[in-house]
Amino acid sequence: MSTSLTATIRERVQRIETMPAIPAVFLPLLKLLSNSMEEVRLDEVVRLVSYDGTIAAQCLRMAGSPLFGMSQPPKSIKGAVLSLGLRRVETILLTCCLGQAFPAKKWVLDPAVFWRHSLGCALVCRKFAEMLAAADHEKAYMAGLLHDIGFMVNCLAFSKEFTKAMEHACQEGIPLYEAEQATMGFTHCETGQALAEKWKLAGDIVEVIAHHHAIEQSQKSQPLVALVHLSDLLCRMRGLGYGYYERQKVDLVSDPAWAILLREHRDLEGVDLARFTFELDEAVEEIHALVATVFGAAPALART
Ligand SMILES: [Fe+2]
Ligand SMILES: [Fe+2]
Incomplete structure (x- = not known):
């Protein structure tokens, strides 16, 4: 990413603090x-x-x-x-x-959809971490909850550009970060990182926000970044995505993040993935209900 683009992101993120919300x-x-x-x-x-x-x-x-x-x-x-x-x-x-x-009227991405994904990912991260003896469960929850915080920045500070990215993603059925890269030249990972650094979030959380779609770029905390990456995929596969249909089919075990996580947590080998995803399906309805309770009743949305 060019230095002028980085400066633009920083400058717009700087202005967010003055918002009264x-x-x-x-x-x-x-x-x-x-x-x-x-x-x-x-x-x-x-x-x-x-x-x-x-x-x-x-x-x-x-x-x-x-x-x-x-x-x-x-x-x-x-x-x-x-x-x-x-x-x-x-x-x-x-x-x-x-x-x-953040104020509802500024959103490009429906807030109920965004929170369902973030909360869903937080809970999946925690469930995932609970299966791994050496993982920090609540840290995993926090990382899942905050991983896509860059979408909030995009809604607030780049709403015109982000609207185009969203339209492109819906039309093509591609992951939102790919559509952002294609239309804006940067993604919610960079804008999220700028906000996370400004808020002085912990270093491992910043790593997750910055690299959850490109784990190989993560220098530190790679296992946590990998865990969030896999949980994000799981959510998008199981009706807790961004409110549109994504065409890509995913095989978790062949994802490079799986190997990274396995290197750190040998007990992952014994995990019954089929059973785990079945349990997640049961939790999905709970998550929908919880988001409706916390963030107001969700509008009728395609659960994709
Ligand atoms: Fe993301
Ligand atoms: Fe995500």
Whole structure:
């Protein structure tokens, strides 16, 4: 990518900060997330969750979903924090914050579709990580949730160009990043990276955002990037894509990301992939319901 293009992306991403739509708790939350778990104080998390009434309500609803492992909705924020554990509460809170972060009218990509894909990918990443003894489950969730954050930048800062890319992708039935590259000359990976660096997200999360469609370019954290890449493919194959039909057929095991992940996690060899994808199908309906709860009822969309 040329230096002038990089400068344009940086400059437009810079302007996003001045938008009033980012909830007040979002930046303090990111700061909190950069600390190690031992340093995070319970009352600080409860304070952040309680600060914004809408976010608090969404957080309680999400915590009550079977996807987060609780059979009954928690009665209080403190109760939710105690039962779910800090890591999970933070990821739920981040999901809710991001859902509110950008104004609906600016979207080229339907927000419900985008969040369904992001949340779906986050949950698939976590399920995937749970099968691998040495993987960090909540880190995987976070990486999945944020991996396509560049689409938000594109909607906000490059809406005209991104509209064309979206049209091209729908017409040709090709992956959205290929359509972006063909029509814009850059992708959500570059714009997402610029935003992630500006927000000072952790280095491994920035790697995921920047390289999840080109794992070979990832210098560090390759196994995490590979895990997100495979989860992204799985989501797109199982009705949690970008709202249009993609023609490409995928074989996960022959994808180079599989070999990268296998090198790091030998226990991947014993994974029953057929059973895993079957379990995901069961979770897909839950994900649709959860996104409708958190981000408002989804409009009638083709589930592709
Ligand atoms: Fe992507
Ligand atoms: Fe994705």
